[in-house]
Amino acid sequence: MFYREAGQYKTTYQADQALFPILQDKIGIILILAVAFIVVPLTVSNFAIDSILTPVLIFSLAAIGLNLLTGYTGLLSLGTGAFMGVGAFGCYKLTTFFPNINIVVLIVCSGFISAAAGLVFGLPSLRIKGFYLAVATLAAQFFLSWCFIRIPWLYNHNISASIEVPERFMFGIPVTGPTATPVTRYILVLSIVAVMTWLASNLIRGRIGRTWMAVRDMDIAAELIGIKLYQTKLLAFAVSSFYCGVAGAMLVFLWLGNAESESFSINQSFLTLFMVIIGGLGSLLGSFFGAALIFGLPIVLRAIKEGLHLSITSATVEHINFITLGTLIILFLIAEPAGLARLWQVGKQKLRVWPFPY
Amino acid sequence: MHLLYQIFIDPFVQMGSAPDLFVQTLWEGLVSGVLYALIALGFVLIFKASGVFNFAQGIMVVFSALTLVGLYAHGVPAFLALAITIGVMFVLALCVERFVLRPLVNQPEIILFMATFGLTYILIGFGELVFGGDPKLMITQQLYLPTGSYSIKTLGGFVQMQKIDIAAAIIASLMVASLAVFFQKTRIGRALRAVADSHRAALSVGISLNYIWVTVWFAAGVVALATGIMWGARSNVSFALEIIALKALPVLILGGFTSIPGAIIGGVIIGVGEKIGEFYWGPLFGSGIEEWFAYVIALVFLLFRPQGLFGERIIERI
Amino acid sequence: MRAPSNTGPEVAVGDVLLSVENVSLSFGGVNAVSDVSFDIRKGEIRAIIGPNGAGKTSMLNVINGFYHPQAGRITFKGRTRSGMKPYEAAHGGIARTFQNVALFRGMTVLDNIMAGRTLKMHQNFFWQLLRFGPAMTEEVEHRHRVEEIIEFLKIQEIRRTPVGRLPYGLQKRVELGRALAMEPELLLLDEPMAGMNLEEKEDMSRFVLDVNDHYGTTIALIEHDMGVVMDLSDRVVVLDHGIKIADGTPDEIKKNQAVIDAYLGVAH
Numbered sequence: 001m002f003y004r005e006a007g008q009y010k011t012t013y014q015a016d017q018a019l020f021p022i023l024q025d026k027i028g029i030i031l032i033l034a035v036a037f038i039v040v041p042l043t044v045s046n047f048a049i050d051s052i053l054t055p056v057l058i059f060s061l062a063a064i065g066l067n068l069l070t071g072y073t074g075l076l077s078l079g080t081g082a083f084m085g086v087g088a089f090g091c092y093k094l095t096t097f098f099p100n101i102n103i104v105v106l107i108v109c110s111g112f113i114s115a116a117a118g119l120v121f122g123l124p125s126l127r128i129k130g131f132y133l134a135v136a137t138l139a140a141q142f143f144l145s146w147c148f149i150r151i152p153w154l155y156n157h158n159i160s161a162s163i164e165v166p167e168r169f170m171f172g173i174p175v176t177g178p179t180a181t182p183v184t185r186y187i188l189v190l191s192i193v194a195v196m197t198w199l200a201s202n203l204i205r206g207r208i209g210r211t212w213m214a215v216r217d218m219d220i221a222a223e224l225i226g227i228k229l230y231q232t233k234l235l236a237f238a239v240s241s242f243y244c245g246v247a248g249a250m251l252v253f254l255w256l257g258n259a260e261s262e263s264f265s266i267n268q269s270f271l272t273l274f275m276v277i278i279g280g281l282g283s284l285l286g287s288f289f290g291a292a293l294i295f296g297l298p299i300v301l302r303a304i305k306e307g308l309h310l311s312i313t314s315a316t317v318e319h320i321n322f323i324t325l326g327t328l329i330i331l332f333l334i335a336e337p338a339g340l341a342r343l344w345q346v347g348k349q350k351l352r353v354w355p356f357p358y
Numbered sequence: 359m360h361l362l363y364q365i366f367i368d369p370f371v372q373m374g375s376a377p378d379l380f381v382q383t384l385w386e387g388l389v390s391g392v393l394y395a396l397i398a399l400g401f402v403l404i405f406k407a408s409g410v411f412n413f414a415q416g417i418m419v420v421f422s423a424l425t426l427v428g429l430y431a432h433g434v435p436a437f438l439a440l441a442i443t444i445g446v447m448f449v450l451a452l453c454v455e456r457f458v459l460r461p462l463v464n465q466p467e468i469i470l471f472m473a474t475f476g477l478t479y480i481l482i483g484f485g486e487l488v489f490g491g492d493p494k495l496m497i498t499q500q501l502y503l504p505t506g507s508y509s510i511k512t513l514g515g516f517v518q519m520q521k522i523d524i525a526a527a528i529i530a531s532l533m534v535a536s537l538a539v540f541f542q543k544t545r546i547g548r549a550l551r552a553v554a555d556s557h558r559a560a561l562s563v564g565i566s567l568n569y570i571w572v573t574v575w576f577a578a579g580v581v582a583l584a585t586g587i588m589w590g591a592r593s594n595v596s597f598a599l600e601i602i603a604l605k606a607l608p609v610l611i612l613g614g615f616t617s618i619p620g621a622i623i624g625g626v627i628i629g630v631g632e633k634i635g636e637f638y639w640g641p642l643f644g645s646g647i648e649e650w651f652a653y654v655i656a657l658v659f660l661l662f663r664p665q666g667l668f669g670e671r672i673i674e675r676i
Numbered sequence: 677m678r679a680p681s682n683t684g685p686e687v688a689v690g691d692v693l694l695s696v697e698n699v700s701l702s703f704g705g706v707n708a709v710s711d712v713s714f715d716i717r718k719g720e721i722r723a724i725i726g727p728n729g730a731g732k733t734s735m736l737n738v739i740n741g742f743y744h745p746q747a748g749r750i751t752f753k754g755r756t757r758s759g760m761k762p763y764e765a766a767h768g769g770i771a772r773t774f775q776n777v778a779l780f781r782g783m784t785v786l787d788n789i790m791a792g793r794t795l796k797m798h799q800n801f802f803w804q805l806l807r808f809g810p811a812m813t814e815e816v817e818h819r820h821r822v823e824e825i826i827e828f829l830k831i832q833e834i835r836r837t838p839v840g841r842l843p844y845g846l847q848k849r850v851e852l853g854r855a856l857a858m859e860p861e862l863l864l865l866d867e868p869m870a871g872m873n874l875e876e877k878e879d880m881s882r883f884v885l886d887v888n889d890h891y892g893t894t895i896a897l898i899e900h901d902m903g904v905v906m907d908l909s910d911r912v913v914v915l916d917h918g919i920k921i922a923d924g925t926p927d928e929i930k931k932n933q934a935v936i937d938a939y940l941g942v943a944h
Contacts, residue, residue, distance in 0.1 A: 013819040014812060076468060128660045131411055131471065131615075135607045136660060139653030146649045202807035206815060207797045210783070214791050217780035224740060224778075225858060226766030226795040235801070266604075270475060277472060282782065315486075322483025329476030333469055334461040 005352075019201055036190055041183045050182040050255075052299065056292050057186075057193045058250050063275040063287035064200055065243030070273070071281035072209065073236040074216030075125060079137035080244050080272040082144035085264030087114040087245025088252040089154045092163045096156060103168040103176055104188065107249045114245020115238040117144070122237030126230050141266050148261040162260040165253050176253045185254045192250065196243065201284055203239070212236055213282075244272075274325060278332050280339025289340035293328075297321060369638035378515030383637045384630060389523040389592075391629020392530045396585040397606035398613065398621035399534065400578040405615050406541065407550035407574040408459065409467060413474040416606055417481045418579055422447055423496065423586030428489035430497050439497075447579030455571045463567065464558065496590030503591060526588040530622075533581060538618045550574060605632075608656030628652045687753055687861075689719040693894050694739065694862060699748030701734055708734040709745070710918045716862070721888050721895045723909035723926075725902075727938055730915040732898045733775060736864050739896070740772055741765040753861070766795060771860035775867045777847045781840040785850050788839055789825060792857025793818040825853045828890075829883060845876040852883060856891070863887065865897040869904055877901065881908055906930070914938070 008023055010016040020026045040053065066080050091110035095103060121140035125133055148154060155163050167177030174180040175188055203209055211232045214222035223229055252259040271294055279290020298321045304310075305317055336342055373380045400415040412418075425446050429439035458473050504521035541547040553560040553570050561567060609628050613620025636648045687693050695715035701708045709731040716722045724732050737743040739750060744759035752768060760768075771792075780788050797818060803811035826832055829849050834842060839850055848868060855863055868884065869877045881904055887893050899905050905912060906926045914922040914929060916938040922929055929935055 013816045013823075017815065017819070076471075124657060124660060130468065132611060132660055134471075135611055135653070136657055138604070138607065139650060139657050142650040142653055146646060150643070150646060199805050203804055206804045206807055206811060207794060207799070208801070208804050210787055210791045211794055213783050213787070214780050214794075217782045218778055220742070220762075221774070221778035221780070222791075223762040224742070224766060224772060225792055225854065226763050227791075228763055270479075273472075273475070319483045319487040322479045323487070324483075326476040326479030326481075326483065329479070330458055330473050333465075333473050333476070334458075337465075337469060 017205065019198075019205070033194070036194075037187070041187065046182040049186045052296070054182070054186045054189050054255050055251075056288075056295050057189050058247050058255055059272070059275065059295055060288045060291040061193050061196060061250070062244050062247035062272050063279060063291045064197060064284055065240045065247060066272050067276045067279075067281065067284065067287050068200065068203075068212070068243065069236050069240035071276055071283065071286075072204065072216060073212040073233065075122075075233060075236060076130070076134040077137040077240070078134055078266065078269045078273070079121065079140040079144070081264040081266060081268030082141040083114050083118055083241040083244040084248025084251065084268065085144060085148050085259075085261065086117045086241070087111060087248035088163070088259050088264065089148060090114060090245065091249035091253060092156075092165075093154065095166065095168065099166070099168075102170060103253060104170070104192070107192070107246055107253065110249045111242040111246040114248070115242040118237040118241025118244075119234055122234050125233040125237070138266075141269055145261055145265060148264060162258055163252060165257045168253075176257075178257065180254075189250055189254050192246065196246065197284060200243070204284065208235065274329055276339075277329060278339055280341030281337075283339065283341035285344065286339045286341030289344070293340070294325070297324060297328075364642055365639070372638055376515065378512060378517055381512070381517050383633050385517065385519060385523075387630035387633030388626060389520075389526065389629070390633065391626035392527050392622075393585060393589050393625075394605055394609045394629050395622045395625025396530055396533070396581060396588075398609040398625055399537070399618065400581045400585070401606060401610055402613075402616060402618055402621050403537065403574055403578045403581065407553055408571050409553070409555075410459070410470045410474065411467065411615070412477075412578070413471060414477040414481060415578065415582065416604055417478045417485075418447075418450075418582040419586040419589065421450075421481045421485045421586075422579065422583035423590045424485050424489045424494070426583070426587065427494045427497055427590070431489075431494070436497055443583060444580060447583060448576050451572050451575035451579055454575050455568055459571050460568065494590075496587060503587070505591075520592070522588065522591045526591075529584060529588070533584065534618060534622055537577075541618070546570075546573065605652050608652040611656040612659055628655060631655055687718045689892075691718055692716070692751075693718040693753065694896075695751045696735070696739070697749050697751065699735075699738055699745045699750070701731075701738055701743055701745045707918050709738070709915075711748070712915065712918070712920045713748075714913045714920060714923055716894060716896055717911075718861075718894050719888070719892060720910040721884070721897065721908055723905045723912045724896060724898050724915065725900070725905055725912060725929075726915035726921075729917070731918040732915055733866055734918075735915065736772065736866055736896070736898060739765075739862075739864060740770060766858065769859075769861035770864065771855040771858040771862075772864035773848070773851045773855050773866060773868060775870060777844070777851050779839045779847055779851055779854070782838070784836050784838055785831060785842070785853075786822065786826075786835040788850055789822045789853045789857050790818065792854040793822060795858055822853075822857060825856050828856075828886070829853050845872050845880075848872070848880065849883070852880075852887075856887065856893075859891075860893060863893050863895045865895060865899075867898050867900065869899060869901055877904065884908060 005022055008021075010021065015021065020029055040049065044053070062080060062084055065083075066077060069075050069077050087107075087110045090113035091103075091106055094106045094109055094113075095101075098106065117140075121137065124136045128136060149161055152158075152161075155161055158164065165176050167174055167179060169175065170188075173184055175184055204212075211222065211227045214225070214227055215229060215232050215236075219229055222232075248264065251263065256263070275290030275294045276287060277290070278293055279288065280286025298317065301317050301321055301324070302314070305312060332339060397416055397419055400418065401412055404410055404412040404415070422443055426439055426443045429442055430436060434442065454477065458477065459470075462470055462473060504525055507518050507520045508524075510517045510519065541550065549560070549565045549570055550573075552563070552565060553567060560570075605628065606625075609621060609624040611624070612627055613622070613624025632648050632651050635651045640647050692715045695713075697713050699712050700710050712731075712735065724735060726732055734743060738745050741760040741762040741764060749756050750760070752770070755768075780791060783791070797814055799811040799814045803809060807815075826835055829852065831846065831849060831853065834846060834850075839847060842850065852865075852868065855865075865884070869880055872880065884895060884897070885908060888895055897909070909926055911924065912922075912926055912929045913920060914932070914935050921934045921938060922932045924932070
């Protein structure tokens with residue numbers, strides 16, 4: 001009885017098409033943002049922020065990127081890890097050349113570099129579809145992974161072939177590097193993710209989102225209503241890679257503090273895909289759910305191991321993690337292909353009619 | 359200018375000046391090509407018969423090999439271990455059919471494709487859990503497979519051919535030939551092709567999907583085991599193999615997803631192309647281009663002939 | 677809402693809007709269409725009929741730009757060409773519906789019809805990103821148009837329903853709505869009444885007539901129901917085995933011996 005729309009009617013189309021048309025949702029999102037920006041830094045431990053909240057936000061952004069390409073446009077991509085890497089290494093080179101420019105600006109710029117890479121590897125989408133396109137994205141993944149190791153210029157010829165993040169400041173506060181506090185980095189990540197999620201939702205609700213979904217659902221019909229397929233697909237690649245690139249840059253600069261090419265391997269591509277599948281293909285909210293679940297699973301498993309004092313090695317926990325992941329994927333594909341986001345919607349439906357059953 | 363020379367002239371000069379090395383590289387490429395082809399063969403089997411693109415095929419290769427050596431390491435005699443492993447692959451086929459394929463019948467192909475990602479992760483986790491992740495040696499001698507090599511004096515030098523490689527080529531050819539005959543001539547083979555075309559239509563003419571699927575996944579499992587044994591004999595058995603297994607994808611692109619001869623030819627082209635590319639052009643780029651060279655070949659192919667050399671042309675009807 | 681001219685000269689009512697000249701189309705040896713010529717005049721309802729396999733849908737696909745004929749040409753609004761890309765056809769003012777409903781199943785009714793407005797939406801990426809100012813204004817303006825269509829087709833209650841959940845008859849209506857959203861000059865309808873009961877057919881017929889009256893859209897329709905064809909169309913062209921066997925008003929066609937033979941399956 002709390003979650004009712006009765007009495008809420010819209011008088012303009014603009015209001016009808018708003019992001020949160022229901023008043024309860026509007027209140028809800030304001031509360032969530034307030035909690036995230038204000039309450040969390042004050043109450044949650046630095047450890048929890050740094051090991052759970054910040055990475056989940058970053059991976060959510062990567063999942064959103066992949067979701068735009070695979071969930072909304074229907075182009076399966078196995079190259080997410082590589083595009084994240086392009087963003088990370090791009091940001092590193094940019095900050096090497098322009099150490100005095102604000103790091104957030106550079107993170108956004110590295111998104112553009114990643115978008116360019118996405119565009120290049122999306123060129124084959126003119127002629128190939130489906131599995132074949134997925135294999136083409138694998139080509140991108142393996143080729144770029146190779147580049148990350150074999151092109152020493154990318155990591156400034158560092159002997160260990162990895163990036164060490166230099167210290168950067170914003171308004172006098174260190175935001176990257178070893179002196180930056182978890183809370184500072186968290187707030188920065190949260191802000192970037194919040195803004196980019198909002199922008200993504202704008203795209204989705206408008207003309208561009210519709211053209212993407214049309215291409216996904218029936219590209220032949222899309223063409224016949226005047227949509228230019230190739231441009232639409234390339235745009236999807238570019239925007240998706242932009243998001244993944246920013247996520248990758250944030251991963252290195254605002255969370256890990258360093259990076260090796262392993263962070264951007266095919267395993268990362270698969271994990272992101274799993275986040276999108278489990279969270280819900282074609283749902284921005286689902287990207288967050290999926291990232292939380294996939295990232296949280298090994299943490300939960302480890303906690304169970306500790307809690308029950310099981311004498312199994314951490315390698316075993318890793319293996320159980322893999323098995324659970326695989327099983328979850330299959331379960332979700334069978335039972336709820338629209339992922340956690342659909343479950344959430346069903347939950348909200350139930351809430352609307354609560355306390356009645358239907 | 360010097361760069362152009364390095365790319366277009368020098369490698370061929372090198373090939374000519376040491377022909378025995380060239381033949382050696384060709385042979386190495388052929389051998390790995392045959393093994394890629396076998397992995398691709400498993401894919402083709404499953405795709406032809408169930409329309410499912412089994413991403414986990416490569417993992418099945420590793421998993422089966424791992425089961426075999428794992429059992430042996432626990433004291434099971436070699437041939438009994440082999441029999442048990444075949445049994446395990448059968449059980450795997452049963453499980454996949456019951457828990458993955460049956461619930462997802464009639465779903466779009468891309469969903470089934472993604473389900474095989476899940477299967478991949480399950481197999482990796484399970485395999486490493488039960489048998490451990492450290493590299494193991496293949497029990498080549500215990501299975502009476504030849505070891506050692508022939509050294510042929512030719513072309514001004516020596517060319518070495520491992521006996522196991524020759525055995526692999528022969529076994530592969532036999533498997534391919536029998537599978538090709540099976541698909542074309544037998545009743546079950548026809549039924550398999552019908553199922554690949556349309557699940558619903560096959561059901562409506564009385565073909566038992568469950569029976570077909572178990573059969574074909576088991577067959578693919580046996581092919582995977584054979585591949586795993588031969589590959590494990592050349593290098594160790596560990597999940598690092600999965601990257602190699604992914605190479606089967608470019609093979610399929612070249613050969614077409616539904617063609618058995620295509621898988622072989624595609625495999626050979628990729629295998630040879632990769633080795634020659636790595637050996638003669640690799641130093642130009644810094645080594646390791648094997649990691650992506652196959653994919654680039656496949657990509658180029660995709661742009662000009664999307665259905666592969668032997669695959670079926672897809673005509674979209676409205 | 678007058679159907680505007682998108683490109684090319686304004687064609688007066690009664691003049692030839694589209695003409696098909698000696699078009700032949702074959703698929704790997706199978707002749708779908710052989711040397712067919714006819715024209716469609718602006719403002720009329722033109723039926724294309726014929727037994728199954730006559731080549732009617734292929735003909736529509738050629739006009740649409742989906743198939744390119746091996747021979748012959750199409751002249752539309754004075755411009756002639758033999759092969760045209762589907763989105764060029766769309767931009768030129770041709771819209772169509774399909775035998776097997778080709779709606780975007782993952783989207784709602786409203787989104788599907790809004791998708792039909794894509795042609796007319798021009799705000800660039802940057803404004804789309806912000807969904808503010810010009811982009812918002814454009815979105816609202818097109819929403820107005822789409823709501824007009826929704827009202828016209830009486831599908832207000834289902835506007836937020838995902839199309840996959842709708843019964844067949846309603847899906848066909850939504851598809852008509854999406855085609856109308858393109859504000860086409862020429863509307864190609866491929867068996868719009870297929871699979872409908874009497875009541876649904878009457879509704880759809882009324883919509884087709886209204887579209888022609890109200891919006892002035894020229895309509896070419898493939899239909900099997902003779903009653904519908906006779907009632908609705910101004911002129912009819914009859915195909916059989918890819919060849920044109922008759923062309924004229926419904927009354928003339930009814931009496932044409934070749935047509936009767938084709939339908940009764942007389943060997944020839």
